[in-house]
Amino acid sequence: MLTNPDRLKLAIQKSGRLTDHSTDLLRRCGLQFSRGKDQLVGFGENMPFDLLFVRDDDIPDLVEEDVCDLGIVGLNIIEEKRLEMMSLGKTPTFSVLRSLDFGRCRLSIAVPEGFQYEGLRSLHGQRIATTYPFVLQRFLTTHAIDAQIVTLSGAVEIAPRLGRADVICDLVSTGSTLLANRLREVETVLESHAVIVQTPIALSEIKRSWVERLLLRIDGVQQVRESKYIMLHAPRSALSQIRTLLPGSESPTIIPLEGQDDRVAVHAVCKENVFWETLESLKAAGASAMLVLPVEKMLT
Ligand code: ATP
Ligand code: ZN
Numbered sequence: 001m002l003t004n005p006d007r008l009k010l011a012i013q014k015s016g017r018l019t020d021h022s023t024d025l026l027r028r029c030g031l032q033f034s035r036g037k038d039q040l041v042g043f044g045e046n047m048p049f050d051l052l053f054v055r056d057d058d059i060p061d062l063v064e065e066d067v068c069d070l071g072i073v074g075l076n077i078i079e080e081k082r083l084e085m086m087s088l089g090k091t092p093t094f095s096v097l098r099s100l101d102f103g104r105c106r107l108s109i110a111v112p113e114g115f116q117y118e119g120l121r122s123l124h125g126q127r128i129a130t131t132y133p134f135v136l137q138r139f140l141t142t143h144a145i146d147a148q149i150v151t152l153s154g155a156v157e158i159a160p161r162l163g164r165a166d167v168i169c170d171l172v173s174t175g176s177t178l179l180a181n182r183l184r185e186v187e188t189v190l191e192s193h194a195v196i197v198q199t200p201i202a203l204s205e206i207k208r209s210w211v212e213r214l215l216l217r218i219d220g221v222q223q224v225r226e227s228k229y230i231m232l233h234a235p236r237s238a239l240s241q242i243r244t245l246l247p248g249s250e251s252p253t254i255i256p257l258e259g260q261d262d263r264v265a266v267h268a269v270c271k272e273n274v275f276w277e278t279l280e281s282l283k284a285a286g287a288s289a290m291l292v293l294p295v296e297k298m299l300t
Pocket of ligand 1 (some may be wrong): 013014015016017018054055056057073074075076077103104105171172173174192193194
């Protein structure tokens, strides 16, 4: 079924924190696909991409072994896999094509309430529970810490209470899980976000050109998420000040206003969010009739 050599196979997480973000990104890139309930495959209807819905931990192998051409997965999983392969004397050859703007989290060390933490040296001789033994070992080696790693397959946050470890090393985003388990974050081991990875095997010409198109569209989607289009009227004399106030804009378009020699309309794309504070500063500089609009698509 998935053997057409000209169609790209892209692995994404079946059900988890990255699933909705991944399918949303692909849809914004123009991909329409059909997926029946509980089906593991989604067929691209308007672009030659087929999606494989799998566990996130399987994605690096699927891409490394060229079962899939591309995969969307957390950098945390990629780094762990890379270090694991290197420990076996193998050099991973998949390539990370882009960082994506979702799945942000950090792999952190956290200690139970009451643990006297006085910096990294407090970790000497401790048992640290984690599902990321290779990334953690690299951190411990870099900082010359002699600790024991307890590798678990899940439920890391309860390991101290069960007496299986003294401290933990786990993924954190808001910190609410740590709080609920009476743990305190003390060190960041790895900053992570989702990435798109590609097989080490050379792609056919036709597939390569589709990957390039997809990446251009991903860049466009990621740029517009933050971008705003701003329109305002301003005194000519305040233009240079107004330009400096517009966040992340290049050269604004200046348009004369009928019957008003001293005022102009300014239109600009701001590649950062425009906050109320910015509008207030613009008003103070003499701007009026300000409109901030979302940007739907962008190709630069
Ligand atoms: P699977 O069933 O696919 O193995 P999982 O339970 O291992 O799923 P999720 O909890 O859905 O994985 O997390 C997927 C990815 O989301 C993580 O590998 C990480 O890159 C990212 N992520 C973002 N925030 C967090 C968080 N607070 N905790 C865990 N992962 C997070
Ligand atoms: Zn997983």
